[in-house]
Amino acid sequence: MPACAGSLRLLADETRLRLLHLLEHEPLTVAELTAVLDLGQSSISGHLAKLKQAGLVHDVAEGSAHRYRLRDDAPETLRLAWAAARQLSQNDPAIGADQRSLERHRAATGQDWVARVAGQLHREYAPGRTWDSLAHAFAAAGRFGRCCDIGAGDGALAGLLASASTNLTCIDPSPAMIAAGRSRCSEAGLGNVTWIEAAGERLPLKDASQDTVLLLQSLQYVEAPQDVLRECGRVLAPHGRLLLLTLAEHDHDEAARYGHRHRGFRDADLRAWLKPWCAKPRLVHLPPEARAPRFQSILLTADKP
Template identity: 55%
Template sequence: MVAVDDLGDHLRLLADGTRLRLLHLLDAEPLTVAELQETLGLGQSSISGHLAKLKQSGLIHDVAEGASRRYRMRSDVATHLAAAWGAVRGLSADDFQTRADRERLTELRKTNAAGWVDRVAGSLDREYAPGRTWAALCQGLLSFARFGRCIDVGAGDGSMAELLAPRCEQLTCVDPNPAMVAAAVKRIDALRLARVTVLPAGGEAIPLPDACADSVLFLQSLQYIPVPAAALREAVRLLAPGGRLLVLTLVAHDQAEAERFGHRHRGFTPRQLVGWARGLDDVRCEPLPAEPRPPHFQSLVLTARKPE
């Protein structure tokens, strides 16, 4: 049974006209503070203050979206609070102000949608659009990839296997850490991935025959390997003629923070990677854009091909 004090708190929360207007709009769709301002014609501080109270109550939550935060109704609202909101929502759904807010939001949606493409021209990489996430784009592009007989060196717990396996004739996940190997076996069994094996081994000495791979991958794993130069020599040995090497690692840095993640090396220079890829042709090595958040780690990608 709900306590009388709690019930009073719920009713006081829902008795405020501005909070009620906010809830009706958020019940229809998730919105940012800027969108709520434009719809309600109220100041940012007023709206933010009411949103904070609604969030504290557990009725709404917010999710980061670029530089903004989008507020939405929670699906796990406490039973008695949900019942109180349901009753108040039903009583106020046809209120003149509620209908006017909905109509205003609909008109703003039409206006903003018409100008969205023009507005984001030149900054599309920093704007959110449904489905246009880096994860979705990368997975889509990956559909074009064909890795043949692939060796993923430093595969960890096999988190990339689900993406890589459908594009491989055979995928071998290599890692020296027993806990990671056990987790990879469990993951691959659970996903029922065919043609995937897990091999416990260090990157410097992989117990596989010469020229057995069409591709060798180091996906942010080189910085964990004790002797990275030896690991790349081993990759050259394993590659069949025409086989391809991909190394994704960190640019050389001076951030001690990386050691907290078990890194043995503070990144590498392009000159180091190119030097360790001796024996391969078409060697390309270039840095990627730095991460937006401090300490702004930057990745380095090297690709190369073994002569036929």
């Protein structure tokens, strides 16, 4: 309750709401916010300090100035309170006037978007440059050959993988996932995808029959990860490749909500389980997620000799 009351108190201020609406669109410096809102610099700085202390914004040094932005990993209560406040205030005439004032300021100072986001593009929204579209582009460049996706889920990725595969076998023990995946693939007219209801611990595939095996955020769900990785080695053809994306070991209780059986994995365990068929898997820890509790993924590739 104190977190909720504190969040509502923080947002019960017209200037802070106007600042947040501007920062929702793009990161801005104190000088820019001062010019756009036509308020004193000390007042703007004071409000930003309160938003920063609460964890709703943070600032990044840029030369002698600081650029403020909304945090992706703001405390959940505050994020929800801001989402509600944003919706309630978005049609206020002052918010539209501030946006027009920002556009006039941009035109007057001759700043363009490209120069402004240089060095920050990985955090910025650019129309069409979504992780989804980038994943499609990279998958299209891949050649997976005879490919099997273990823990394929509902086929959200099948469309992306099928075009880069000779044939794609999607395996999952959940009848609901299999049904959803089948209908998704038939609607998309994907003729080279087969769906099989089975567990990764006992793959219904012949020895050495696959060029690529994918395990994309499914190993944390299985009962016996060691058995699944042994099966991957059995079904891979010589020079075939396993691509594994899973969570690094963690202690976040939140994982239980998603039905995980394992709290991520240690590098040493993954290496030991792969040892019978791959002496040197390549293992990379990806950056922690922006949103709390900041799960971290491991990307592992293992080649069959």
